[in-house]
Amino acid sequence: MSDEVFAAGARVGVVTTEPVGGFAGLLDYRAPEGGCGTGDFVEVPLGPRRVLGVVWGQGDGRFDEARLRPVNRVLDAEPMREELRLFLSRAADYTLTPLPQMLRLATRAPGLGDAPATRRIYRLADAEPARLTDARLRVIDVLRDFGGAAVTLGELTQAAAVGGGVVKGLVAAGVLIEEEAPRDLPYPRLNPDLPGVALAGDQIAAADALIAAVSTDGYSTTLLKGVTGSGKTEVYLEAVAECLRLGRQALVLLPEIALTADFLARVEGRFGARPAEWHSGVTVTERRRLWKMVAEGGAQLVVGARSALFLPFRNLGLIVVDEEHDTSYKQEEGVLYNARDMAVLRAAILGCPVVLASATPSLETWANVEAGKYARLDLTSRFGTAELPEMRAIDMRAEKLPGDRWISDTLAHAVEARIGQGEQALLFLNRRGYAPVTICRACGHQVGCDHCDARMVEHRFLKRLVCHQCGATKPIPVVCPSCGVEGRMAAVGPGVERLAEEVTARFPQARIAVLSSDLFGSARALKEQIVAIAEGGADIIIGTQIVAKGHNFPLLTLVGVIDADLGLQGSDLRAAERTFQLMRQVAGRAGRAERKGLALLQTYQPEHPVIRAILGGDEEAFWRAEAAERRAAGVPPYGRMAGIILSSPDVAQVFDLGGELARRDGPLRRIGAQVFGPAPAPIARVRGRHRVRLLVKAAKGAALQPALAEWVAQVKLPANLRLSIDIDPQSFL
Ligand code: ADP
Numbered sequence: 001m002s003d004e005v006f007a008a009g010a011r012v013g014v015v016t017t018e019p020v021g022g023f024a025g026l027l028d029y030r031a032p033e034g035g036c037g038t039g040d041f042v043e044v045p046l047g048p049r050r051v052l053g054v055v056w057g058q059g060d061g062r063f064d065e066a067r068l069r070p071v072n073r074v075l076d077a078e079p080m081r082e083e084l085r086l087f088l089s090r091a092a093d094y095t096l097t098p099l100p101q102m103l104r105l106a107t108r109a110p111g112l113g114d115a116p117a118t119r120r121i122y123r124l125a126d127a128e129p130a131r132l133t134d135a136r137l138r139v140i141d142v143l144r145d146f147g148g149a150a151v152t153l154g155e156l157t158q159a160a161a162v163g164g165g166v167v168k169g170l171v172a173a174g175v176l177i178e179e180e181a182p183r184d185l186p187y188p189r190l191n192p193d194l195p196g197v198a199l200a201g202d203q204i205a206a207a208d209a210l211i212a213a214v215s216t217d218g219y220s221t222t223l224l225k226g227v228t229g230s231g232k233t234e235v236y237l238e239a240v241a242e243c244l245r246l247g248r249q250a251l252v253l254l255p256e257i258a259l260t261a262d263f264l265a266r267v268e269g270r271f272g273a274r275p276a277e278w279h280s281g282v283t284v285t286e287r288r289r290l291w292k293m294v295a296e297g298g299a300q301l302v303v304g305a306r307s308a309l310f311l312p313f314r315n316l317g318l319i320v321v322d323e324e325h326d327t328s329y330k331q332e333e334g335v336l337y338n339a340r341d342m343a344v345l346r347a348a349i350l351g352c353p354v355v356l357a358s359a360t361p362s363l364e365t366w367a368n369v370e371a372g373k374y375a376r377l378d379l380t381s382r383f384g385t386a387e388l389p390e391m392r393a394i395d396m397r398a399e400k401l402p403g404d405r406w407i408s409d410t411l412a413h414a415v416e417a418r419i420g421q422g423e424q425a426l427l428f429l430n431r432r433g434y435a436p437v438t439i440c441r442a443c444g445h446q447v448g449c450d451h452c453d454a455r456m457v458e459h460r461f462l463k464r465l466v467c468h469q470c471g472a473t474k475p476i477p478v479v480c481p482s483c484g485v486e487g488r489m490a491a492v493g494p495g496v497e498r499l500a501e502e503v504t505a506r507f508p509q510a511r512i513a514v515l516s517s518d519l520f521g522s523a524r525a526l527k528e529q530i531v532a533i534a535e536g537g538a539d540i541i542i543g544t545q546i547v548a549k550g551h552n553f554p555l556l557t558l559v560g561v562i563d564a565d566l567g568l569q570g571s572d573l574r575a576a577e578r579t580f581q582l583m584r585q586v587a588g589r590a591g592r593a594e595r596k597g598l599a600l601l602q603t604y605q606p607e608h609p610v611i612r613a614i615l616g617g618d619e620e621a622f623w624r625a626e627a628a629e630r631r632a633a634g635v636p637p638y639g640r641m642a643g644i645i646l647s648s649p650d651v652a653q654v655f656d657l658g659g660e661l662a663r664r665d666g667p668l669r670r671i672g673a674q675v676f677g678p679a680p681a682p683i684a685r686v687r688g689r690h691r692v693r694l695l696v697k698a699a700k701g702a703a704l705q706p707a708l709a710e711w712v713a714q715v716k717l718p719a720n721l722r723l724s725i726d727i728d729p730q731s732f733l
């Protein structure tokens with residue numbers, strides 16, 4: 001893949017952003033008047049429409065010479081660099097995503113080829129508004145949310161859900177200023193030579209190592225590990241400073257929800273100007289500006305959510321992935337990719353360093369460090385006072401809970417004590433909605449699947465137990481299949497919503513907040529809720545893993561883990577890891593608040609090695625225990641997995657096709673891979689479409705992607721059935 005120039009009329013291969021042209025997505029056209037070159041952004045005819053594309057190289061010649069249509073025009077945008085084209089191709093191969101869909105991720109800015117021009121933008125004047133209707137207030141709120149960013153009339157009316165008249169009225173009243181602004185200005189220069197904090201102790205050595213990596217030409221990945229407050233951000237900002245000094249660009253990725261005004265202000269404090277930001281709250285106008293400036297070199301540092309990885313950097317010299325263990329790096333819709341892994345891929349192609357920062361690295365990263373693929377730098381806690389909370393197991397076999405309750409008396413008393421002192425308690429349950437497990441309260445036996453190493457999940461409507469891995473079902477037993485006692489079988493491990501009911505009944509005076517990603521319409525709403533909670537807006541927080549994202553809740557001193565056994569039996573590969581990460585992160589918070597934290601783990605298996613490692617608070621011991629379990633089960637990071645999701649409005653159709661795939665498993669068997677399913681997908685119905693999943697397991701060295709491609713190509717997909725492949729799936733429930 002190199003850069004070529006094509007004379008007018010020559011046959012060129014173009015990848016468009018439309019899902020045609022097969023997997024590689026190449027369509028042949030004639031080079032336009034004046035010619036074109038590899039990487040050029042072009043507009044090409046596709047049927048009756050004109051669509052965006054990129055010249056990828058020579059045409060493959062499959063299209064009839066006489067019917068070739070010319071490229072309409074070459075857009076006035078920086079050509080896509082070879083590095084980015086290569087990255088998109090490899091990422092497409094890895095995730096088994098058609099290239100056009102991948103290209104779409106890299107062109108998420110409108111009007112890429114429009115000529116520079118001015119447009120009318122709006123900002124707040126200093127004047128105090130006189131008469132504030134709700135509509136006017138919304139406009140003002142939207143502008144405040146966007147900070148100093150340029151906002152057009154269309155963006156403003158849409159975000160505030162008002163008509164243009166409201167905005168014009170505010171201008172007339174002197175509350176807003178309307179002005180002509182040039183499009184796409186460069187971002188203010190950052191000054192890497194402003195003094196940072198004076199680093200101390202192992203921070204110095206860590207910063208030196210990262211600075212050395214930035215100044216050396218070449219790829220490397222380094223885990224920067226340290227508890228919350230140990231100075232990881234200060235240290236990697238030194239590496240960013242060095243990168244800027246060398247005249248190269250830097251990218252800092254954060255989970256969307258950690259991308260707060262506080263963080264941006266901190267970066268601004270370090271470099272004297274605001275970096276470019278890229279996340280779901282950025283206006284379309286700003287998106288376009290950022291995209292162009294990144295390509296032209298007018299943006300030195302981008303702080304962004306996962307999709308910032310697909311920006312057309314001119315000269316990228318460093319990628320930082322902060323909170324690298326965070327599950328939000330995995331995109332679960334559309335193109336299924338993990339931004340952490342893709343960051344490593346892009347850096348390897350570019351020849352630049354990656355820094356993975358975390359207090360609680362993922363097991364994948366830990367295994368890569370162990371295998372010598374990644375370097376590791378440790379920061380000891382020096383600037384936070386973070387210390388582990390006291391951790392205890394609650395042996396649920398002794399608690400004699402009735403079948404419809406999940407909070408033990410021991411936990412409930414602890415909650416009462418804490419909230420009685422004006423402190424907060426968090427009840428953690430990594431299960432959205434309603435998803436119980438069936439267990440015998442006499443002996444602790446959990447009903448498992450006869451065919452897989454998974455627990456069976458009760459489905460309310462089916463009135464049956466279902467295995468989410470292979471789809472097997474059975475009636476809900478009345479008599480325990482293990483100890484024979486009758487009438488003690490019960491559903492435990494409710495979803496957070498069901499847990500909230502119990503909390504409301506049990507603590508009628510308490511203010512309760514439920515934090516679950518599916519309960520919030522937008523990242524902004526979620527961030528607002530988190531700020532409100534941190535300021536004391538709730539007594540009891542009920543949450544899924546989204547609470548474990550490094551937020552600081554100063555009043556939080558008690559964590560109750562409702563079902564610490566989740567994940568010990570393979571129904572969710574990463575549940576134990578998440579529980580452990582949560583313990584560590586909550587520990588960081590409790591320590592900061594200068595109140596001794598307490599963590600209580602409800603478990604039916606207090607002697608399980610993973611539970612014991614969590615309680616012992618010994619990270620290396622936990623990792624070793626968890627790694628041993630995963631190695632024995634042959635699952636990631638010691639084996640490979642892929643999920644195949646089929647969806648259709650027709651439930652019989654998805655199961656039929658899933659069954660056909662499961663039977664025609666020749667291409668998979670040839671590489672020694674196994675297929676499980678079809679089973680109802682983690683979310684079995686979305687927007688009226690039924691979803692089933694097949695799970696493929698293979699050995700670590702297996703050439704999984706080509707086998708998967710060959711396997712799914714055997715079946716013909718009906719028009720309304722969609723198939724998507726999820727390499728390295730993250731969610732299992
Ligand atoms: P982490 O990213 O590991 O959570 P931070 O880099 O955010 O840690 O550091 C936590 C706090 O401690 C920040 O307010 C930071 O400015 C401060 N801090 C860290 N290192 C130093 C230092 N060497 N001197 C002064 N303040 C520091």
Ligand code: ZN
Pocket residue numbers: 449450451452453454467468469470471472
């Ligand atoms: Zn099963």
